[in-house]
Each structure stands twice: as structure tokens, then as C-alpha cells.
Amino acid sequence: MWLENGLSWMKDTMTQAVIEAKGLNLVFQTADGPVHALKDVNLTINPGEFVSFIGPSGCGKTTFLRAIAALEHPTSGTLTVNGMTPDEARRKRAYGYVFQAAGLYPWRTIAGNIRLPLEIMGFSKAEMDQRVERVLDLVELSGFGKKFPWQLSGGMQQRASIARALAFDADILLMDEPFGALDEIVRDRLNEETLKLWARTGKTIGFVTHSIPEAVYLSTKIVVMSPRPGRITDIIESPLPKERPLEIRDSREFIEIAHRVREGLRAGHLDE
Amino acid sequence: MSRALPVLSVLLGIVVIWYLASIWMNSTWVYDQAERAGTTISFAEMVPQTMDQERPLLPPPHQVGAELWKGLFGQAITSKRSLVYHAYVTFKGTMMGFGLGIIAGVLLAMAIVRFRVMDMSVMPWAIISQTVPIVALAPMIITVSSQMGIQGRDIPKAIIAAYLSFFPVLVSMVKGLRSPDQMQLDLLKTYGAGQGATFLKLRLPASMPYFFASLKVAIAASLVGTIVGELPTGAIEGLGARMLIGSQFGDPLIMWASLFAAAILAGLLIVAVGFVERFARRRMGVVG
Ligand SMILES: Nc1ncnc2c1ncn2[C@@H]1O[C@H](COP(=O)(O)OP(=O)(O)OP(=O)(O)O)[C@@H](O)[C@H]1O
Ligand SMILES: [Mg+2]
Numbered sequence: 295m296w297l298e299n300g301l302s303w304m305k306d307t308m309t310q311a312v313i314e315a316k317g318l319n320l321v322f323q324t325a326d327g328p329v330h331a332l333k334d335v336n337l338t339i340n341p342g343e344f345v346s347f348i349g350p351s352g353c354g355k356t357t358f359l360r361a362i363a364a365l366e367h368p369t370s371g372t373l374t375v376n377g378m379t380p381d382e383a384r385r386k387r388a389y390g391y392v393f394q395a396a397g398l399y400p401w402r403t404i405a406g407n408i409r410l411p412l413e414i415m416g417f418s419k420a421e422m423d424q425r426v427e428r429v430l431d432l433v434e435l436s437g438f439g440k441k442f443p444w445q446l447s448g449g450m451q452q453r454a455s456i457a458r459a460l461a462f463d464a465d466i467l468l469m470d471e472p473f474g475a476l477d478e479i480v481r482d483r484l485n486e487e488t489l490k491l492w493a494r495t496g497k498t499i500g501f502v503t504h505s506i507p508e509a510v511y512l513s514t515k516i517v518v519m520s521p522r523p524g525r526i527t528d529i530i531e532s533p534l535p536k537e538r539p540l541e542i543r544d545s546r547e548f549i550e551i552a553h554r555v556r557e558g559l560r561a562g563h564l565d566e
Numbered sequence: 567m568s569r570a571l572p573v574l575s576v577l578l579g580i581v582v583i584w585y586l587a588s589i590w591m592n593s594t595w596v597y598d599q600a601e602r603a604g605t606t607i608s609f610a611e612m613v614p615q616t617m618d619q620e621r622p623l624l625p626p627p628h629q630v631g632a633e634l635w636k637g638l639f640g641q642a643i644t645s646k647r648s649l650v651y652h653a654y655v656t657f658k659g660t661m662m663g664f665g666l667g668i669i670a671g672v673l674l675a676m677a678i679v680r681f682r683v684m685d686m687s688v689m690p691w692a693i694i695s696q697t698v699p700i701v702a703l704a705p706m707i708i709t710v711s712s713q714m715g716i717q718g719r720d721i722p723k724a725i726i727a728a729y730l731s732f733f734p735v736l737v738s739m740v741k742g743l744r745s746p747d748q749m750q751l752d753l754l755k756t757y758g759a760g761q762g763a764t765f766l767k768l769r770l771p772a773s774m775p776y777f778f779a780s781l782k783v784a785i786a787a788s789l790v791g792t793i794v795g796e797l798p799t800g801a802i803e804g805l806g807a808r809m810l811i812g813s814q815f816g817d818p819l820i821m822w823a824s825l826f827a828a829a830i831l832a833g834l835l836i837v838a839v840g841f842v843e844r845f846a847r848r849r850m851g852v853v854g
Contacts, residue, residue, distance in 0.1 A: 365752050384758055391756045393749050401771050401850040410767060411757040462757075 310377055312466060312498045313339040313362055318371035320357055330523030331357040335371070337517065337526065341465075344492055344499045346509035347517045348555060354524025355502040359468050362500065363391050375466070387415065389466040390459025394474050396451035398443040398458075405430070405439030408458045415462055429457040432491060449480040453487070460495070468500045473508070482540060485511055489538060506559075507543060510534075510551045518558035528558035581627055588626035592616035595623070625822055633823040646802075649827045655804040657831060659720065659792035663727020664785050670728060671735025671784070672777075678736075679743040679769070680761075689740075696733050700726065700791060705798045719801055727791035731784040738780035742773025774850060778843040785835045793828060805831070 320332040331354045339345050347355040360366040361373060364380035375383035383389070390411075398407045405426050412422045430436050433453040443451055452472055459467060473481045485508060492499055503509050509516050510532070518528040532551060534542065542548055589612075596615045600607040617626055625633075637649030644651060674692065677684045704726050711722040746768050754764050796806025805828045812821030 360752075363756050365755060384756065387758065389756065391753065393753065395749060397749055397753060399768075399771065401774070414754070414757045414759045414763050414767065 310341075311338045311374075312341050312343075312376060313337070313500070314372075314374045315358075316372045318361070318373055319369045320354070320361060320366060321369045332361070332368070333523035333525045335524075335526055337529070339498060339500070339515070341498055342496050343514050344489075344512055345501065345515045345517060346513040347500065347502045347519060348504065348506065348509045349519030349524075349527075349559065350521055351504075352524070353519040353521035355519060356470055357524065359391075359470055359500055359502060362466075363389055363468055387462050387464055389468050390462070390464040392452075392456055392459050392467070392469040392472045394471040396443070396448075396455040398451055398454060400443055402442075403439060404435065404441050404443065404446065404454050407443070407454060408439075408461050411458060411462050417462075425461050429460045432460060432494070433457040434487065447480075449476050449484060452476065452484065456488075456491075460491075464497075466498045466500065470502045471504065472501075474504065481508070486540060488512060493536065506552050506555050509555060510548055511538065511540075511543060516551070516555055518555055520559070520561075527561060528554070530554055530558075584624075584627050588622065588624045589613055589616045591623040592619055592626075595619065621816055621818060623818070625819055629819060630822045630826060633819040634826050637820075637823045637827065649805075649808070649823060652803060652805050652808050652824070653827050653831050656789070656792050656796065656806065656828070657835075659723040659795065659804065660727060660785070660789045660831075660835065662720065662724035663791055664731055664788040666724055666728035667731030667733075667784055667788060668735055668781075671732040671780075672739055674732070675736050675739030675743060676765075678740055680765075692733060692736055695729070700730060700794050701797075703729070704794050708795070708798055708800075719795065719803070723792050723795035723804075726795040727788040730791040731788035734780045734783040734787060735777070738776040739773055742776030743769045745776065746772050771850070774846065778846055781839045781843065782836055785839050786832060789828070789832050789835060 315335050315337045318332055318335040319330070322329040322331055335354075335358065347358065349355055357366055361368055362375060362380060364384045373380060375388055376386070378386070378388075398404070399410070402410065408426045408429060409422050412425060417425070426439060427436070430439055433456055435450060435453055435457060438446065438450070438454075443454070446454065456467075456469075456472065473484050476484065488499075489512060501509075501512060503512075514532050516528075516530040516532065517526055518530070519525065520527045530551060533547060534551070593612055593616055596607065596612050616622070618629065619625075622629065634649070637647070641648050643654075674684075674688060678688055679685075707726055707729075708719070708722045711725070716722065743765075750768060750772075751764065754768055759767070792804070793806035793809070795801075796804035797810050801807040801810075805824045808824035809821050809828075812818060812824060
């Protein structure tokens with residue numbers, strides 16, 4: 295009996311949406327009057343999806359990600375993370391957040407930086423060391439633990455910040471233009487690595503980007519947004535296979551999706 | 567060597583100007599003497615007489631140097647006439663005031679950053695406190711503390727020194743504790759970090775470079791405070807007291823020697839703080 299209950303509960307949680315927004319509105323009160331950063335946002339993100347948010351500046355991508363992470367609070371509508379409110383989910387360590395800037399502490403080594411969330415969450419010393427080793431390996435920075443941030447290139451620093459977000463096993467990874475400040479070659483490599491990481495860890499990823507190729511290359515779902523008020527104009531389910539070599543970007547399918555994203559972005563602009 | 571050269575040439579310049587000024591200022595006395603004796607004196611005869619007067623208006627460098635040497639090494643360092651002894655008294659006061667000032671500055675800064683009311687109520691007073699001339703305040707502090715039955719000068723001196731030295735620490739620490747940007751604070755929030763963890767893991771370490779930068783200013787201020795605390799009548803120990811005795815008893819050589827002893831002490835203290843700062847920066851993984 296209890297086994298059956300347990301199984302059905304497991305099934306529930308497995309099919310349950312990781313992130314679910316219904317009729318979500320978020321208005322900032324500013325000195326120049328209210329700013330409608332998110333208007334009527336409806337979106338469901340399922341376990342293991344890789345969702346990109348793309349759209350012109352000011353369309354509310356960051357705001358949406360921050361709302362998921364309970365850093366902003368919606369004005370109306372519902373937003374659940376693993377069936378909980380974002381605040382509860384944060385207490386359950388549901389997500390790791392990666393910002394555009396790596397934001398590593400200069401006074402800590404790379405390993406020390408990765409240990410930071412673990413210290414705050416009260417992991418044991420042995421557990422911390424083991425986790426640091428594991429995530430350093432995941433982002434291919436093994437052996438760099440003892441280095442200080444200034445001794446690493448920008449791309450390596452960003453990888454370290456991803457490792458930091460992975461260290462405490464959150465099942466949602468939120469990334470706000472993580473590679474926005476890096477050059478194209480480094481970016482290509484990190485995109486490949488991000489896909490590998492996603493395949494290996496099975497995490498649900500929310501990824502903000504300004505780059506159409508990046509969005510199409512990485513995502514299983516692309517959310518196209520437009521500004522004033524910030525809203526979703528198109529949601530594209532990618533037909534691309536999970537296995538994606540860089541060359542896939544020259545395939546017909548890829549170009550078609552990219553085209554549709556571009557159309558979506560243009561439509562959003564014409565509305566204004 | 568390349569760094570020593572400019573410093574040495576400036577020093578040489580100062581010494582030259584100093585000699586010229588000594589000749590000029592001390593010549594008045596020489597001419598007066600000559601006039602009184604009814605003789606006239608040539609320039610070439612005057613110059614040597616400005617170099618070794620007993621009570622020169624402005625003693626030339628070699629006289630000050632000799633007096634300083636005598637003060638430092640002419641007797642046992644425990645003697646009341648030893649400048650080493652008086653410098654030690656001043657050093658002790660400076661360190662006490664420095665320690666007190668650091669504690670006060672850091673605690674106030676923590677409170678100001680943590681509580682908005684403290685920011686609005688304490689900060690203006692901290693600024694006003696620094697506009698009150700310490701020379702006016704020092705005798706009051708000494709009188710009050712002796713009235714409260716506090717023996718000796720050590721404690722009032724430390725308070726005066728701390729009164730000057732807490733301020734640079736306070737200002738720097740407030741700035742340092744507030745230096746983490748919104749992104750870094752948000753990141754800690756996503757880990758579910760509370761106020762305590764945010765302070766210990768982020769604000770405090772982020773403020774350390776600011777803290778160490780303020781120490782050089784604070785120790786200099788503390789030394790000035792201590793010397794001022796030794797000036798009011800009644801003090802017999804410390805470089806401040808020596809300076810006053812020198813000027814009151816018409817013995818400018820003692821005053822100048824004490825002044826230079828104070829300058830040497832200040833230099834040593836700043837170098838020492840510089841070492842501590844370098845060590846701390848190295849420990850925190852910052853280059854340079
Ligand atoms: N804390 C805030 N207070 C007031 N207005 C804000 C705040 N944060 C964001 N906004 C406004 O909300 C809107 C959406 O901002 P958001 O940062 O989410 O855009 P974005 O899509 O991430 O843009 P970008 O691509 O430039 O990063 C903008 O008009 C912005 O000015
Ligand atoms: Mg943004």
C-alpha cells in the first residue's frame with residue numbers, strides 16, 4: 295500500500311512542471327510611473343528542459359528569471375517552482391543562478407568560491423571537498439581549484455561561476471546571459487560544454503540570451519519576448535535532436551527555427 | 567636605488583634651504599650682539615656665529631641632529647632625559663588610542679551599515695566631532711577624566727588619540743561594508759543566506775582592503791592625538807611634553823629634537839602598518 299502511494303507520488307513529481315507561470319504580471323513602481331515588466335505571462339517548463347529566453351533589451355527576461363528565483367515578486371498571477379512558491383523553493387535550494395558577470399570573490403580561490411554556497415548551507419568539510427572536486431571536473435577546471443580568480447581568463451571564470459551554481463545540486467539552473475561578455479570562439483566552446491553538462495546532469499535550465507544562434511543551438515524550447523509591456527510573443531519547441539554537434543547550425547532545420555525566432559522578434563518590434 | 571634618488575635630492579634641497587633660513591633668522595641675534603658691543607661685523611664673520619648658538623631662533627640641521635643623537639643615545643634609555651623613553655611613552659599612548667579607535671570605528675561602521683537609524687543619527691555626529699579642534703577638547707578630556715578619579719595620563723591620552731583615529735576607520739569601513747554590489751548580494755540570497763552569513767562571508771571580507779587603507783591615516787591621527795594629549799600643563803612624559811618644555815623654557819634645541827623624534831616615530835609606525843597591510847593583502851590573494 296505505502297509502496298503504491300510512494301510510486302504514484304513519484305510519478306506525480308516526475309511529470310509535474312518544474313516552473314509554471316499563469317497570468318503572471320510584474321509591475322515596477324518607478325519615479326517615472328509604473329513599468330510593466332511582465333504582462334500576462336503563461337509558461338510551463340518541464341523537468342529536464344533547456345529553455346532559452348530571447349528578446350530585445352527591456353522585455354523582461356531578467357525580471358522573469360529573477361521572479362523564478364524569488365529575487366522579484368510578481369504583482370499578480372501565480373508562479374510555482376516544483377509546485378511550491380519561489381520563496382519556498384529557494385529554501386529547498388531549488389536553483390543555482392549564474393549572472394552575466396562571474397562575480398567570483400577575489401579574496402577566495404576558485405575552490406573557495408565554489409565552497410561558498412556549501413559553507414552557507416552547512417555542508418561538512420569532507421562533503422564540501424568532494425563536491426568541489428566533482429563540479430570542477432564537470433566544468434573542466436580540474437586542477438584550477440587553488441588558483442585565484444584573477445589568474446583565470448574570463449571564460450574560465452564564468453565556468454567557475456557555473457561550477458559554483460552546480461555545487462549544491464539544485465535541479466534548476468538559471469543563467470542570465472552567462473556568456474554575453476565573452477568573445478565568439480570562447481562562447482562556442484562554452485555552448486558545447488553547456489550542452490554536455492546539461493546532458494550529464496539532467497538539470498532544467500533557464501537561459502537568457504541575445505543571440506539567436508545560441509538560443510537555437512542550446513534549447514529544447516525557445517521563448518520569444520517583446521518589450522513595453524514585457525510579454526511572450528512566441529514559444530517554439532525545438533525539433534532538433536538532443537545530440538548537437540556545432541555543425542548542426544548549418545542544417546536546414548536549424549536555419550528554419552532561427553528564421554522563426556527572427557520573425558517572432560520582428561513581429562514584437564512592429565507592434566510598437 | 568632609482569627610487570632613492572628623487573627622495574635624496576629633495577632631502578638635499580630641504581637641508582640647503584634649512585641652512586639658509588637658519589643663517590637668515592639667527593643673524594638678527596648676531597647683529598644685535600655686535601651692535602651692543604659697538605662693533606660692526608661682516609657677512610663672512612656672521613655666518614659661523616649663526617651655526618652654534620645656544621638658543622637659536624632656528625637651529626641649523628647639524629645642531630638638531632646632534633641634540634637628537636644626544637637625546638636618543640646620550641644616556642640610558644630609561645632616563646627621563648632620554649628621547650627614547652619619551653618616544654616610548656608616546657608610542658604606548660598612540661597604540662592604545664589606535665586600538666581603541668579601530669574598535670570604535672569598526673563597531674560604529676557595522677551598526678551604521680546594519681541599521682538605517684544609526685546611519686541617520688550617528689554619521690552626522692561623527693562628522694561634526696571631527697570639526698571640533700582637538701586642542702580645545704584635549705584639556706577638557708584630561709580634566710574630566712581626573713575628576714572621575716582616573717589616575718595618570720594614559721587613559722585620557724588614549725581617548726584623545728582614539729577621538730581622532732576612529733574617524734578614518736569609520737568612514738572607510740562604512741564604504742567597505744557597502745562595497746558589495748547588488749549582484750553579489752542577490753547571489754547570496756539565492757543560497758538562502760541570512761544577514762549574519764552575508765556579513766561574514768561577503769561584507770566583512772570585501773571591506774578589508776578599505777580597512778587596511780584607513781589604518782595608515784588612523785595611526786598618524788592617533789600619534790597627533792597622543793602628542794596633543796601630552797601638551798596640556800602637567801604632563802611631564804612623552805614627546806608632546808618634551809616639545810612644550812623645550813619651547814616654554816626657551817630651549818629650542820630640545821623642542822626641535824623632540825619634533826624630529828616624533829617624525830621618526832611616525833615614519834616607523836607608518837612603515838609597520840604598511841607591512842601589515844601588504845601581508846594581509848597577500849593573504850587575501852590580491853596582487854601587489
Ligand atoms: N528593479 C527595477 N526597478 C524598476 N524597473 C525595473 C527594475 N528592474 C527592471 N526594470 C524595468 O523592467 C523592464 C524589464 O527589465 P529586464 O531587466 O527584465 O529586461 P531584460 O529583458 O533583461 O533586458 P536586457 O536584455 O537589457 O537585460 C525594463 O523596462 C526595466 O527598466
Ligand atoms: Mg537582462
